[in-house]
Amino acid sequence: MTALAEEIARVYGTPAVVIDLDKVEANIARLQAACDAAGVANRPHIKTHKSPELARLQVAAGARGITCQKLGEAEVMADGGIDDILISYNILGEEKLGRLGALQRRVRMIVAADNPVTIAGLPKAAEIAGRNLEVVVECDTGRKRAGVETPGEAVELAKQIAASKGLTFAGFLMYPPETGWPATQDFLDTANAGLREAGLEAGIVSTGGSPNIPNIGKLKGSTEHRSGTSIFNDRMQIAAGVASLEDCALTVYATVVSRAGPERGILDSGSKTLTSDKGGLDGHGYILEYPLARIAQFAEEHGFLDLSGSNERPNVGEVVRVVPNHVCVVVNMVDRLVTVRGDKLIGELPVAARGKLT
Template identity: 70%
Template sequence: MTTTLAAKIAREYGTPCAVIDMDKVERNIARIQKACDDAGIANRPHVKTHKNPTIAKMQIAAGAKGITCQKLGEAEIMVNAGIDDILISYNLLGEEKMARLGALQAKANMTVAADNSTVVAGLPKAAAASGRPLSVVVECDTGRQRAGVETPAEAIALAQEIAASKGLQFAGFMLYPTETGWADAQKFYDEALAGVRAHGLDAKIVSTGGTPNLKNLGKLKGGTEHRFGTYIYNDRMQVAAGVATWDDCALHIYSTVVSRAAPERGILDAGSKTLTTDTGGLDGHGLILEHPEAKIARFAEEHGFLDLSRSNTRPNVGDVVRVVPNHVCVVVNMMDEVVMVRGEEIIGTLPVAARGKLR
């Protein structure tokens, strides 16, 4: 079964095609901004999901304090579009990156994260190149075991290093607590804060993160801001986490069924180069809205293998279906552009301006 809109998108743009519902995008922006306002927490959305300055400006216009970027390349796109309050939530290393960071800091208010002395030692070069102080937050690991110092003592020591470095300002702490680890995060933060205050420092920024942590928003006493990313589009992972509904999922991949070689199987024209192999810990590789019992079982590069054995309804060759990705962030990074719709109307395209900006 192909909807009227799906037929129009296939006819005008072809498939596979990433399509965003702008009514849902705007609703998601408003919902999370209200949640932040109600919790008394500033919203600093992460652009890693949409990678587009137009949407970033929509978030700021709705009340966001600034934005978060993971890489310098993303930040360069955003600064060139006129956005001037950016946190880069990633360790930056090397002469090339310091030169680029310095150029950004000369044009916009940049804050960067660091979790080790090697990173901190390089940052004064960026500050010197910009001609003004650079704000640095200490990234803290409170249980996720990704990046971040592992103990409050390490956080305190690194804060002192930052404050003692020419051209740097210790700005606070950045945390990414697990969904069930906020009590541990509070204990870590309280000890770290007391320690830096004992050395005459303070934390003006205490940044928490993660769309799945919507249910924990405001729970960290002393938190000043939260970094939401995936909420702008949502995906199967956010639905599974209980922080979004299927109706909150604003991005769908429109894909054509190109083969039905046997009754219980089929092929989509969306393979690993479209939906990616990131399952997010879920079974299958996306939800087909028209056939929710069907399973996208595996991929070749341009083939999505359908398991239809549990599906009461089965698509025909030529049907255009809508897929909610497991992890929308990595899917968007595969796209040059997304098609925008409102209701049944196509209203234009939006470039994924920071696509592939991995450096």
């Protein structure tokens, strides 16, 4: 148990969600360098950190703007001084359109749409803003998540946007599977051909995903990339081959509160801290001090350790550091992050956009 772990436990108690700012800055610089090398603008997704302070660091490092998934996140970011925001989400309903319009008065807003109903609502926001709203068409390029499934549909929506009072067709939003670039290229090329026929052009072609960082620029015609997780990294990024353990900037400091049996142990971090997002991995996190201990199961405030494979076993009262499987959902549990640099405690950072559900 390091002096830093003792200090964090004494000052903040555990569990504590801790980020190493040296690593955060290195991760921000690495993403920016990858975008710069590919000649693609960097528009990091703030869903991972939800902190205007970290968003400002990303912009200071060279990011063109940011990506948000929620209107409430965008509001917090605009309040924090970010002035170029893409919401990669269908914004629907009177309440949200009013807020979107108010936001668009203050900062550059781009929103995504993948259906005619969403597009039909957006002019209300533009009207409130008193200026045109940029809209990108979300395209499903193989993940079967959000987005239109064919280039033809994408072009139809682009035309609808271009024909809508107060809206500007701004381009395409894509999230290619890591192995799906040729199909994505076909989709984009076909859609672009359709746009040309309609006298339109995609000013923005946005790709996404931290696992896609090695692929930035691979899509010919892409102009921007959205990466969220890479600011902190996690076990899923390691599994995807795009980060090492040393690149993981966030760890959960947890106390061993019980050694229920000789081969068992219990951490004070369960599904209400580390969440049940397993990301297809074995176990619920990686304990830096006990790499062979397995976080086998969760209760809400308990992490149940299987120590059978580990000769080294922690004592009750010991503080350990856990690298989460999925860091984005862990940050979303807390109101503040504890900050360190190497072995020095720095302070805290509010997760200001947490809890902005709408």
